[in-house]
Amino acid sequence: QVQLVQSGAEVKKPGSSVKVSCEASGGTFGNYAISWVRQAPGQGLEWMGEIIPLFGTANYAQKFQGRVTITADHSTTTAYMELSALRSEDTAVYFCARDLRKQLDVWGQGTLVTVSS
Amino acid sequence: DMQMTQSPSSLSASVGDRVTITCRASQSIGTYLNWYQQKPGNPPKLLIYTASNLQGGVPSRFSGSGSGTDFTLTISSLQPEDFATYYCQQIYSSPFTFGPGTKVHIK
Numbered sequence: 001q002v003q004l005v006q007s008g009a010e011v012k013k014p015g016s017s018v019k020v021s022c023e024a025s026g027g028t029f030g031n032y033a034i035s036w037v038r039q040a041p042g043q044g045l046e047w048m049g050e051i052i053p054l055f056g057t058a059n060y061a062q063k064f065q066g067r068v069t070i071t072a073d074h075s076t077t078t079a080y081m082e083l084s085a086l087r088s089e090d091t092a093v094y095f096c097a098r099d100l101r102k103q104l105d106v107w108g109q110g111t112l113v114t115v116s117s
Numbered sequence: 118d119m120q121m122t123q124s125p126s127s128l129s130a131s132v133g134d135r136v137t138i139t140c141r142a143s144q145s146i147g148t149y150l151n152w153y154q155q156k157p158g159n160p161p162k163l164l165i166y167t168a169s170n171l172q173g174g175v176p177s178r179f180s181g182s183g184s185g186t187d188f189t190l191t192i193s194s195l196q197p198e199d200f201a202t203y204y205c206q207q208i209y210s211s212p213f214t215f216g217p218g219t220k221v222h223i224k
Binding site: 102 | 118149151153155160161162163166172204206208211212213214215216217218
């Protein structure tokens with residue numbers, strides 16, 4: 001059974017970057033995609049992008065193009081989401097999820113990123 | 118980007134009630150739609166995939182229907198553990214946008 005464990009909460013200054021990790025255990029890493037979804041406080045869900053670790057190819061929402069980089073490391077079965085040029089509106093919980101044929105069926109616990117001066 | 122709307126944005130219901138939530142896409146998406154349930158402090162949980170397929174382990178009181186632009190999630194008999202926020206997500210074209218959510222409150 002696949003489990004996804006994310007890195008801990010972060011506090012960042014505006015203009016800086018944050019890199020959130022998502023370690024997969026169980027299953028075969030690379031047989032599925034990993035998607036990243038964020039949720040601002042009290043708000044809805046926002047899809048950011050995805051990566052297929054087998055190919056290393058990423059697909060990003062246009063909104064985040066140029067600011068987000070999603071990568072995956074087979075050796076550690078870990079996916080990463082890096083968001084740069086942070087602003088206060090990026091304060092949110094960031095989730096990774098297993099993307100099996102576009103069904104997000106296993107989720108990480110979420111990582112709170114707070115952007116504050 | 119594909120726009121997703123949901124109605125109502127919130128509803129109050131009692132245990133045992135039949136509840137229906139509607140999701141509408143800004144253009145036809147076939148049956149490329151998933152439904153998720155989220156409780157406070159938790160990640161979302163997949164309930165229904167490709168419009169009408171029940172995810173494993175999800176109670177049969179949940180059902181989904183629809184195609185094209187209009188979709189519904191139905192809870193046939195609301196249980197105490199069903200009070201949560203429900204989101205639809207289109208998986209037809211990137212970015213795979215979510216609806217704004219429907220919060221189900223206890224009446």
